[in-house]
Amino acid sequence: MAKIIALGAYFYQALIAFGLLIVVAHWLAPVDYAAYSLFISLSQFGAIAAFEWVRFSCMRFYPGQTAEIEAAERRTIVAEAAACALFCLVAAAASLAFGVSPLVALVGGLVAVAQGGSDLHLTMLRFRQDFRAFSVLQGSRATILAAGTLIGALVSPTFLSTVTGLLGGYALYALLATLLSRRSGPRSSASLDMARVRKHLVYGSVSAGAASASMFAPLALKAIFTSVLGPGGAAGALLALDLLQRPFVLIVSALQAIQYPEIVAAHDKGGDTLALRRELGQYYALLTSFALMMAAGIFAVLVPATWLVISPDLQAGFLATAPFVIILSLARVLTQIMLPTPLHLKQRLTAIFALAAIDCALLNLFALASAFLLAPSAATLMAGGALGAIFASLIGLRLMATLPFDFTWSPVLLAAAGLGVTIVAFVLSYRSATVATAAGIVIGGVCCLLALNRLRLGMRASTAA
Numbered sequence: 001m002a003k004i005i006a007l008g009a010y011f012y013q014a015l016i017a018f019g020l021l022i023v024v025a026h027w028l029a030p031v032d033y034a035a036y037s038l039f040i041s042l043s044q045f046g047a048i049a050a051f052e053w054v055r056f057s058c059m060r061f062y063p064g065q066t067a068e069i070e071a072a073e074r075r076t077i078v079a080e081a082a083a084c085a086l087f088c089l090v091a092a093a094a095s096l097a098f099g100v101s102p103l104v105a106l107v108g109g110l111v112a113v114a115q116g117g118s119d120l121h122l123t124m125l126r127f128r129q130d131f132r133a134f135s136v137l138q139g140s141r142a143t144i145l146a147a148g149t150l151i152g153a154l155v156s157p158t159f160l161s162t163v164t165g166l167l168g169g170y171a172l173y174a175l176l177a178t179l180l181s182r183r184s185g186p187r188s189s190a191s192l193d194m195a196r197v198r199k200h201l202v203y204g205s206v207s208a209g210a211a212s213a214s215m216f217a218p219l220a221l222k223a224i225f226t227s228v229l230g231p232g233g234a235a236g237a238l239l240a241l242d243l244l245q246r247p248f249v250l251i252v253s254a255l256q257a258i259q260y261p262e263i264v265a266a267h268d269k270g271g272d273t274l275a276l277r278r279e280l281g282q283y284y285a286l287l288t289s290f291a292l293m294m295a296a297g298i299f300a301v302l303v304p305a306t307w308l309v310i311s312p313d314l315q316a317g318f319l320a321t322a323p324f325v326i327i328l329s330l331a332r333v334l335t336q337i338m339l340p341t342p343l344h345l346k347q348r349l350t351a352i353f354a355l356a357a358i359d360c361a362l363l364n365l366f367a368l369a370s371a372f373l374l375a376p377s378a379a380t381l382m383a384g385g386a387l388g389a390i391f392a393s394l395i396g397l398r399l400m401a402t403l404p405f406d407f408t409w410s411p412v413l414l415a416a417a418g419l420g421v422t423i424v425a426f427v428l429s430y431r432s433a434t435v436a437t438a439a440g441i442v443i444g445g446v447c448c449l450l451a452l453n454r455l456r457l458g459m460r461a462s463t464a465a
Contacts, residue, residue: 005131009138014250016142020149021242022309024162027153030235030313034226035159037238039104041219043111046091048215050084051116053204055123056211060203063128074124076196081120085113104160107167114170121177137177144176145169206349210356214336217360218245221385224367228376236317237378239310240325244298248333251290256337259283267345273404280341280405282458285412287338289455292415293448295330299323299422300440303429317378323426324382328363331389335359339396342403355396362388411454418447 025033058077063070092109096102118141125134145166152165218241225234263283266276302322310318335355343352363385370384425440 005135009135011250011254012139013142014246016146017246018243020146021239023150024153025239025314026311027157028159028162029157031231032157032159032162033314034231034235034238036162037235037242038222038226039108039159039163040242041222043108043115045212045215045219046088046108046112047116047119048208049212050088050091050112051081051120052211053201053208054080054084055120055204056207057200057204058120058123059127061200062124070128072193072196076193076200077120077124079192080197080200081117084116088112088116104163107160107163111163111167111170114167114174118170118173118177121181125181133180137173137180140176141173144173148172206353210340210349210353213353213356213360214332217332217363220360220364221367224364224371225378225381228371228381229378233317234378236314236319237321237325237382239314240318240322240382244322244325245329245332247294247298248291248329251294252287252333252337255287255290259286260341263341263345277404277406280403281407283341284338284400284405285408285458286455288334289411289415289451291330291333292412292419293451295326296415296419296422296444296448298326299419299426300437300444302326302426303437320377320379321382323423324379324386328382328386328389331386331393332359332363335389335393335396339393339400342400345403351399355392355399358395359389359392362392364388366391408454408458411451411458414447414451414454418444418451421447 024036028036054077057080058073062073062077089109092105092112095105095108100108122134122138122141125131125137146169148165148167148169149162150165152168153162155161155165222234222238222241225237228234229237260283263276263279266279269275303319306315306319306322336359340352340355343349343355366388367381367385370380370387374380422440422444425436425444428436429440
């Protein structure tokens with residue numbers, strides 16, 4: 001039950017973030033929204049680049065087997081987090097040399113520190129199995145940050161006021177987290193163990209490098225759109241990137257959090273290779289099916305949802321690029337989360353980083369190539385990026401095959417059929433939006449329900465075995 005509540009906190013956070021983007025896109029002018037979108041991506045990238053190696057080390061080594069080890073790990077992680085915060089502020093100061101105003105640099109640096117630090121704190125709560133505090137703080141953070149951002153935009157519908165409100169939300173959340181977590185773990189009086197720091201650095205830096213490369217890919221793509229089309233012309237495409245990537249990451253990450261520990265246990269047991277092959281096959285089928293069903297669901301409601309929730313000034317650019325963003329997001333979420341599974345199990349960290357770098361490079365190189373070879377429009381740029389993401393996933397498939405597995409095809413094929421139906425309905429919606437959308441929802445929904453049933457039966461059979 002605690003894990004289900006924790007997963008519910010993830011979905012609540014995603015729902016709040018989705019609604020926040022819709023409101024902010026309505027309240028801000030297209031140029032201000034483009035600046036806000038780029039600011040959020042930059043701050044997220046900064047938080048990952050600075051803090052992610054500590055978070056990966058936390059996931060591997062914290063809390064340990066005893067209270068003494070947990071206290072030592074906590075002391076080490078806190079010291080490492082302080083160093084990461086200092087790095088973020090130094091990087092923000094360095095951005096002044098590139099023409100960034102001092103106030104924007106300061107706010108950006110503090111937001112990166114707040115995001116990285118709060119993510120690390122929530123990770124520590126989750127791995128210590130303190131799901132109650134994790135769920136409360138995860139939901140509270142989403143609510144407080146959304147409220148702060150909206151208050152800032154309401155005071156003045158400008159980029160700077162909006163991000164200042166976001167920073168105020170982080171300050172309020174930090175106070176709440178301090179109050180709720182002040183007695184959440186043991187304290188260590190021993191001096192900092194530099195050998196432990198080196199162990200964290202070696203293990204975490206390689207994994208964090210892959211995460212940073214994955215995060216840099218959409219950031220670079222946004223920069224390409226802004227430079228080629230201008231802030232106003234790119235705003236609709238940037239909104240599509242902001243909105244449509246999130247559901248894929250949410251659903252696949254949540255499913256991985258539930259199922260991946262069982263995969264690790266089956267792998268570490270050794271000997272029983274048949275059990276591992278079966279577990280891997282079901283795990284891959286689960287993630288692939290849900291990713292395909294998510295794509296089908298978005299395609300099914302894309303046209304009416306655009307009319308209802310997207311600002312009229314951004315609807316044309318949003319609809320022109322949204323289909324390619326869906327395909328791009330589907331390919332990238334599997335490349336980032338599912339395809340490297342054997343590499344993680346075998347601890348082939350160099351290959352993990354290489355796959356992330358290839359994904360980033362192909363995504364942006366193909367987008368640039370499309371701008372040079374075809375007429376530079378939002379649709380052609382995004383189509384090129386989607387093609388690059390597909391090629392990267394093909395490379396990931398080759399790496400995934402390094403560990404044998406028995407794939408469960410029936411739910412994946414049913415989910416793919418649902419996606420195909422909704423794509424056809426989306427194309428036909430330009431002629432008869434109501435009829436095509438209704439048909440896509442009904443027929444695609446039936447295919448997805450059948451896929452869910454096949455997944456349920458497969459998991460029940462696995463449990464019985």
